[in-house]
Amino acid sequence: MTLDAQARPKNRGRHGGGGGRRRHGTEPDAPRPKRRILRWTALTLAVVICGTAGAGYLYYEHLNANIKKARLNLGDSAVPEATPNADGQTPLNILLIGSDSRNTAEDLKLGGSKGDVGRPPLADVQMLLHVSADRSNMSVVSLPRDTMIPIPKCTDPDKNKVYDALSLSMANESLGRGGPGCTVATWEKLTDIHIDHFMMVDFSGVVDMADAIGGVPVCVKQNVYSHTSDGHGSGLKLKAGTTPVKGKQALQWLRTRYGFEDGTDIGRTHAQHMYMNSMVRQLRENATLGNPTEMRRLAESATKALTVDEGLGTVKKLYDLTGQLQKVPTKRITMTTLPTVQWSQNRNRLVPAAEDADQLLSMVRDDTPLDGRAAKHRTEQKSKDPAAPDGSLAVQVRNGTGTDGQAPTPQRARTVAQVLQGKGFTRAASDLTAAAEAKTQLLFPSADLEGDAQAVAEALGIPLSQVRRSTDVSGVTLIVGADWRTGDTYPKSKSPTKAPDTAAVLPGNKEDACMEVQKGFTW
Secondary structure, X not given: OOOXXXXXXXXXXXXXXXXXXXXXXXXXXOOOOOOOOOOOOOHHHHHHHHOOOOOOHHHHHHHHHHOEEEOOOOEOOOOOXXXXXXXXXXXXEEEEEXXXXXXXXXXXXXXXXXXXXXXXXXXXXXXXXXXXXXXXOEEEEEOOOOEEEEEOOEEEOOOXXXXXXXXXXXXXXXXXXXXXXXXXXXXXXXHOOOOOXXXXXXXXXXXXXXXXXXXXXXXXXXXXXXXXXXXXXXXOEEOOEEEEEOHHHHXXXXXXXXXXXXXXXXHHXXXXXXXXXXXXXXXXXXXXXXXXXXXXXXHHHHHHHEEEEHHHOOHHHHHHHHHHHOOOOHHHEEEEEOOEEEEOOEEEEEEEOHHHHHHHHHHHXXXXXXXXXXXXXXXXXOOOOOOOOHHHOEEEEEEOOOOOOOOOOOOHHHHHHHHHHHOOOOEEEEXXXXXXXXXXEEEEOOHHHHHHHHHHHHHHXXXXXXEEEOOOOOOOEEEEOOOOOOOOOOOOOOOOOOOOHHXXXXXXXXXOOOEOEOOOOXX
16 A cells, blocks of 8 residues: 655654464644553563463453453455465464553553543554564564554444544554454554454553562663653653653653654654564563463553454463464564655645555565565575476466556467466466466465466566465466566565664664653653
């Protein structure tokens, strides 16, 4: 999807600081009220919940009953699932949502306002967690709350209320238009990426989590006090250096906007990434929490705080999901923020930076690691099965160039079959079976033909990542896609191999990351 930024001011970047098969129209900005609580994501909560999976059946069912469930997608359309790779593996995309809802006593105790009880919640934290098809790496893309994006038509299934599409609105407003399923629909429209699950938390549970692991280490480069003369700010007050934050102080860190970097929501997003990376490291270093009573208390509060889609609605399913996430080494987790620019009509609002945002999202769509290790990743996919001699390989070639409203290129399958014949694949032939593919694909039906398919791909210059197993074909089959409408050699890939600098990349194993402090907020 092309992102129209409407204006092209200078990109806002960071200021420093710092395999398995899948089963399964706003007013100008005003200072945010001090009472606003930023709710954290549910990723690490799942780890705690899973620690009780061996408990008795009745308690297991009790925890299951705590978990709230909702429809995955409330939009009127959905993005198709990703195409499996050569090994039949599919990426896993999970939308993590933090709600600012203040409808519980726990939330109000942590700073919520009684005047806001009952109002539609806002999705103040939104992160897309992409786990690669082979489970070797994980990419996280955050969307700043102040970003202006289109929100699709959504239908609330409980109230049977239809919310008409909005051409441009604050990203966090999607949650109040029927629930998390509308936020999922909004992300699919923005990214053209299929989302498999969502996890939402409206979060008093972060306090228990941080306490249980002895605090989450965070770092600031100078003393910081998030407080303004007119009473705004999170109240966070820390000395320079690294401090383990827990309890309400952990929430303050996650809420802090005034005091970090340039005082915008971008800086807050960067601080959230730092916190999340640090918490994951802490959990992995302290994989077992020794106090059973503490574990039960955490599991209780965590399950009560969670809302998930129906496909994740039990402790067992969350446990299985955690097993998938734990396959990814910390050093292969990459945190990013969707590149944005100031909106021309309101300097306090953002829009996606068209080129850089498109680059980042295209990498996620293509299951390309954001840490620059794509070339190595593809090399590792090379089949160990030796290819048969070129002249003995039967290759069926189909014309799939007719996509996106374009007519197929005439005789394209025949032309490419002749190219293969000229390269020694004398048994290549055109196949009149109807096909349509945006990207050229080489398919094979069984493992013993993988090496043959890869040999054809190499002869034509087609990346091995576009060779996959499929039961829809009976032999090695080349579908010439809309990306190869002319020419005898597959166009060299212009696909990016590394996330743009404006995405504020933060590796999961970067332990010396430290937040810049905004001028005027030191003490």
